[in-house]
Amino acid sequence: xxxxxxxxxxxxxxxxxxxxxxxxxxxxxxxxxxxxxxxxxxxxxxxxxxxxxxxxxxxxxxxxxxxxxxxxxxxxxxxxxxxxxxxxxxxxxxxxxxxxxxxxxxxxxxxxxxxxxxxxxxxxxxxxxxxxxxxxxxxxxxxxxxxxxxxxxxxxxxxxxxxxxxxxxxxxxxxxxxxxxxxxxxxxxxxxxxxxxxxxxxxxxxxxxxxxxxxxxxxxxxxxxxxxxxxxxxxxxxxxxxxxxxxxxxxxxxxxxxxxxxxxxxxxxxxxxxxxxxxxxxxxxxxxxxxx
Amino acid sequence: xxxxxxxxxxxxxxxxxxxxxxxxxxxxxxxxxxxxxxxxxxxxxxxxxxxxxxxxxxxxxxxxxxxxxxxxxxxxxxxxxxxxxxxxxxxxxxxxxxxxxxxxxxxxxxxxxxxxxxxxxxxxxxxxxxxxxxxxxxxxxxxxxxxxxxxxxxxxxxxxxxxxxxxxxxxxxxxxxxxxxxxxxxxxxxxxxxxxxxxxxxxxxxxxxxxxxxxxxxxxxxxxxxxxxxxxxxxxxxxxxxxxxxxxxxxxxxxxxxxxxxxxxxxxxxxxxxxxxxxxxxxxxxxxxxxxxxxxxxxxxxxxxxxxxxx
Numbered sequence: 173x174x175x176x177x178x179x180x181x182x183x184x185x186x187x188x189x190x191x192x193x194x195x196x197x198x199x200x201x202x203x204x205x206x207x208x209x210x211x212x213x214x215x216x217x218x219x220x221x222x223x224x225x226x227x228x229x230x231x232x233x234x235x236x237x238x239x240x241x242x243x244x245x246x247x248x249x250x251x252x253x254x255x256x257x258x259x260x261x262x263x264x265x266x267x268x269x270x271x272x273x274x275x276x277x278x279x280x281x282x283x284x285x286x287x288x289x290x291x292x293x294x295x296x297x298x299x300x301x302x303x304x305x306x307x308x309x310x311x312x313x314x315x316x317x318x319x320x321x322x323x324x325x326x327x328x329x330x331x332x333x334x335x336x337x338x339x340x341x342x343x344x345x346x347x348x349x350x351x352x353x354x355x356x357x358x359x360x361x362x363x364x365x366x367x368x369x370x371x372x373x374x375x376x377x378x379x380x381x382x383x384x385x386x387x388x389x390x391x392x393x394x395x396x397x398x399x400x401x402x403x404x405x406x407x408x409x410x411x412x413x414x415x416x417x418x419x420x421x422x423x424x425x426x427x428x429x430x431x432x433x434x435x436x437x438x439x440x441x442x443x444x445x446x447x448x449x450x451x452x453x454x455x456x457x458x459x460x461x462x463x464x
Numbered sequence: 465x466x467x468x469x470x471x472x473x474x475x476x477x478x479x480x481x482x483x484x485x486x487x488x489x490x491x492x493x494x495x496x497x498x499x500x501x502x503x504x505x506x507x508x509x510x511x512x513x514x515x516x517x518x519x520x521x522x523x524x525x526x527x528x529x530x531x532x533x534x535x536x537x538x539x540x541x542x543x544x545x546x547x548x549x550x551x552x553x554x555x556x557x558x559x560x561x562x563x564x565x566x567x568x569x570x571x572x573x574x575x576x577x578x579x580x581x582x583x584x585x586x587x588x589x590x591x592x593x594x595x596x597x598x599x600x601x602x603x604x605x606x607x608x609x610x611x612x613x614x615x616x617x618x619x620x621x622x623x624x625x626x627x628x629x630x631x632x633x634x635x636x637x638x639x640x641x642x643x644x645x646x647x648x649x650x651x652x653x654x655x656x657x658x659x660x661x662x663x664x665x666x667x668x669x670x671x672x673x674x675x676x677x678x679x680x681x682x683x684x685x686x687x688x689x690x691x692x693x694x695x696x697x698x699x700x701x702x703x704x705x706x707x708x709x710x711x712x713x714x715x716x717x718x719x720x721x722x723x724x725x726x727x728x729x730x731x732x733x734x735x736x737x738x739x740x741x742x743x744x745x746x747x748x749x750x751x752x753x754x755x756x757x758x759x760x761x762x763x764x765x766x767x768x769x770x771x772x773x774x775x
Contacts, residue, residue, distance in 0.1 A: 235533075239532075281560075281561075282532075282561050283560075283561055283562065289532065290528070290529065290532065290557065290561075291556060291557060291560055291561045292556070292557075293556065294552055294555075294556045297521075297525055297552075297553055297556055297557055298525075299525070300521070300522045300523075300524070300525020300526050300528070300529065300553070300557075301525045301526070301528045301529035301532070301557055302529060303522070303525070303526050303529060304525065304526035304527060304528060304529020304530040304531075304532075304533075304537075305529040305530070305532065305533060306529075307514070307526065307529070307530065308529065308530045308532075308533035308535055309533070311490075311535075312533065318529075330521070331519075331521040331522055331525070331553070334517075334519035334521055334522035335522045335525065335526075337517070337519070338516060338517060338519060338522055338526070341517075
């Protein structure tokens with residue numbers, strides 16, 4: 173991995189702001205989709221696809237590429253947007269999100285979209301195929317690495333823990349899971365006593381360590397810190413690594429942040445204008461309206 | 465017909481044979497290798513055998529990940545579990561992407577070695593044939609297990625469910641037999657009634673044909689080792705030839721072989737039918753003969769169904 177220079181970091185932050193705006197534009201255009209989760213993992217996806225992953229947008233099937241799985245598949249519009257910004261397919265295609273015959277399906281579909289390494293959408297399922305890819309890389313003697321972004325909500329699924337156990341058993345140090353720890357899920361335990369809702373999962377570090385994983389905690393919106401965490405994971409031997417990325421659901425737009433009702437809400441025209449202004453991306457709104 | 469080796473032994477031996485000729489073949493086990501006989505691989509070719517523990521959901525996902533790299537994984541557990549414990553995983557990461565993973569269901573049907581209803585798979589054929597992209601195969605004997613496994617590796621590029629039995633019964637095919645995915649096999653000709661079987665029940669259809677022959681009734685016997693894609697042409701031919709059809713399967717009559725044949729004939733060539741199989745019930749633990757008798761799966765039950773159609 174190249175060092176992340178201050179100049180490069182600034183560029184990536186600009187990409188992330190654009191990605192956030194395009195996510196909102198696409199969801200607004202489709203009249204459907206998720207918002208909170210995609211904004212929560214945007215910075216990590218940008219860091220991965222623009223800096224960390226060894227990938228080639230012109231060869232999405234390149235056999236030595238690093239593999240990436242978005243286990244929390246409902247955040248797929250963030251992944252599509254990052255892939256489009258990276259050059260996997262035209263940016264205009266984002267406006268076909270959720271439309272009939274589109275390659276931009278409501279959840280990731282590896283049979284349709286260039287750059288999608290595994291289908292997902294039914295929660296809790298992404299880590300296991302990642303385990304298979306990491307195990308397969310070892311069998312093939314290949315050095316590519318496999319990354320999986322998990323949601324904290326889907327950590328309630330038992331399969332995650334099946335995979336956690338088996339990945340440690342096989343000492344898969346070429347496998348890195350990233351927990352998008354934003355503390356909110358679609359509905360959750362809303363009537364819990366006290367001021368705060370229960371988070372989807374408590375003490376994830378303890379749990380994953382108990383399953384035999386290396387655990388690194390980081391800020392999921394600080395791309396320099398996140399990249400350093402991934403580098404640390406890459407040097408870990410003999411066990412898989414979980415990066416707990418502390419994030420904010422709806423990050424980047426003040427009135428969406430930490431609001432669980434923005435899990436899957438479509439912004440109105442007025443909200444869209446306000447959000448893009450906050451992101452410093454109002455020019456994209458003009459372009460999008462011109463293109464409608 | 466001679467007494468023969470169990471399907472599960474043929475399964476383990478054929479895996480070794482495939483592994484020796486093809487670096488893509490891997491076996492994932494759900495902690496049942498010494499029952500399913502995937503342990504034949506664990507002992508002979510341990511580098512291609514991966515224990516996944518008692519965690520079927522993860523096992524299905526791992527197989528999908530391996531398949532994206534060009535491996536052809538066999539998932540091995542009991543039919544009762546392979547169709548249910550990991551059903552959504554099979555749907556989302558194997559069937560929907562159309563990945564070449566072979567899901568094996570050992571100890572299928574009612575003859576599971578006195579383990580009872582939790583370990584008997586009454587509805588696996590129905591479940592898997594309802595899944596788009598899925599091929600469903602239930603061999604009749606050990607020879608066909610071997611031939612089918614080769615076909616599922618070399619003549620298919622997508623997911624398949626292979627339904628296997630536990631105990632040795634009889635071998636009806638010899639090594640010259642040519643298995644083709646999606647093709648029925650005519651085992652006996654006759655014009656009075658057609659007996660259509662899948663899996664080991666095809667062997668009992670042949671025995672039922674002998675019982676009927678003793679009473680002067682000439683049965684046509686069609687074996688359908690592939691339940692999906694279904695050989696509709698062969699089914700319609702059997703119905704035209706005889707005008708009466710009995711289906712036989714060690715499985716519920718709802719949506720399995722009997723259901724599939726009824727759908728085909730209802731649409732293309734309505735024909736009087738009887739379905740021999742489990743009649744919408746769960747089983748129990750007992751020895752094989754007692755179970756076959758109580759749940760109506762013996763050659764005599766098949767012959768009686770045929771005679772009822774002839775009345």
